[in-house]
Amino acid sequence: MFALPIGSLLSVPVSGYWVAKAGSRTVVVFSAFLYPLVLLAIGFSAGVWSLIAALFLFGMLGNMLNISINTQAVGVEAAYERNIMATFHGMWSLAGFAGAGIGAVMIAASIPPGTHYLMIAGAVAIVLAFTVKYLLPEDVNTDKDKPIFSLPDRSLVVLGIIAFCSMMCEGAMFDWSGVYFNKVIAVKQDWIGIGYTVFMISMAGTRFVADKLVYRFGLKKILVGSGLFTATGFFLSVLLPHFETSLLGFFIIGIGVSSVVPLVFSAAGRSKIQSPGIALASVSTLGFFGFLIGPPVIGLVAGATDLRLSFALLGAMGLAVATLSSKGSV
Known part of the structure; x- marks a missing residue:
């Protein structure tokens, strides 16, 4: 149970550095395509240690996607010149409801976790294939003179x-x-x-x-x-x-x-x-x-x-x- 939050926490500085160096689009593409694959690893884990490793990676990729996609959202806000971040997070909440509902159906139908996660990974891959092209190519408010590592003001x-x-x-x-x-x-x-x-x-x-x-x-x-x-x-x-x-x-x-x-x-x-x-x-x-x-x-x-x-x-x-x-x- 600790593997996922530890992975998520340890990914924070790595994610911020990578987004600053390579841009959020690169990090979104990388983490979004690997995220459902690691979900499969969780579903098909055969032992405790493989499950721990999969949960750790799932936490890392989840937070990596979180930071990079929020950076994208900052760019979209700048283009609209008004706050729209809360609406993005509202979509995240709807996805939580959808995930819980699908999970309940899978449990009621006695579908194994591995099969359940395979279906989810397939659906996510299809959605990503059609949406990645709409990601912003460059982040806003970036300056090469800004230090990568500095204490927050x-x-x-x-x-x-x-x-x-x-x-x-x-x-x-x-x-x-x-x-x-x-x-x-x-x-x-x-x-x-x-x-x-x-x-x-x-x-x-x-x-x-x-x-x-x-x-x-x-x-x-x-x-x-x-x-x-x-x-x-x-x-x-x-x-x-x-x-x-x-x-x-x-x-x-x-x-x-x-x-x-x-x-x-x-x-x-x-x-x-x-x-x-x-x-x-x-x-x-x-x-x-x-x-x-x-x-x-x-x-x-x-x-x-x-x-x-x-x-x-x-x-x-x-x-x-x-x-x-x-x-x-x-």
């Missing part, structure tokens, strides 16, 4: 901390929302996943309107509002731990966390100090740490006290997003 550090706080909340929701409805709300077994479902629907849906809101109100106001929505949702669920109020709280949390990462990535891609790939890698690293440590921290606090206090701490992370966004140079 204050603005990138602030963006990274904002991403850390928001992704800590997001990661905790992925792993603990069902537990919250089970242990705190005490719903029937069939309803344990309802909170997570509402959260995901809210997060995905909001991403498709976030860019219009940024265009109208500005990046800073939307980030501040996102933090306040996140905090409100958690505190509502903690203070009124009932089925209806917690569902509403989880829906509000989805609104809050939906736009933070794409908007932070968009802002980082416009860095005047570092190239887009390096800047995205720097911010992505801090955000990824939040995503990794969020679930275990919630578990530790819940074990020492209770789960409601853990969720209250996540509400404080939402307030931190709002505070940093209001005072930082975003």
Whole structure:
């Protein structure tokens, strides 16, 4: 289970460097075509060590594709001269729903993982063959005089901390929302996943309107509002731990966390100090740490006290997003 996130984390500096040197198009093509092949390796792994190796490579290629395709998105934004990053991330959310749905069908039909992954890899290869030609040939905001390795400036550090706080909340929701409805709300077994479902629907849906809101109100106001929505949702669920109020709280949390990462990535891609790939890698690293440590921290606090206090701490992370966004140079 650790192989995938370790591979993803270790690929961050390599991905940023390669994008800066070779351009995001090259990295997208390389990682996008190998990604489904490694998925096949996972499905057909015959032992523990081969599975560990495949998961490690899957994590590396996934994050490599993440940084390079977000760099492409920064270029598309520059061409449109307005924010559209959140919409791209909305498509990622839809793909998550599609992947979960297809997986459920495969499990219900008793189709082996190897066969399932072979079908997915084939479909992905066909899509890539028709779409690669539309990738931008050159990245925006690149300058050969910009250093490849340099410490991120204050603005990138602030963006990274904002991403850390928001992704800590997001990661905790992925792993603990069902537990919250089970242990705190005490719903029937069939309803344990309802909170997570509402959260995901809210997060995905909001991403498709976030860019219009940024265009109208500005990046800073939307980030501040996102933090306040996140905090409100958690505190509502903690203070009124009932089925209806917690569902509403989880829906509000989805609104809050939906736009933070794409908007932070968009802002980082416009860095005047570092190239887009390096800047995205720097911010992505801090955000990824939040995503990794969020679930275990919630578990530790819940074990020492209770789960409601853990969720209250996540509400404080939402307030931190709002505070940093209001005072930082975003």
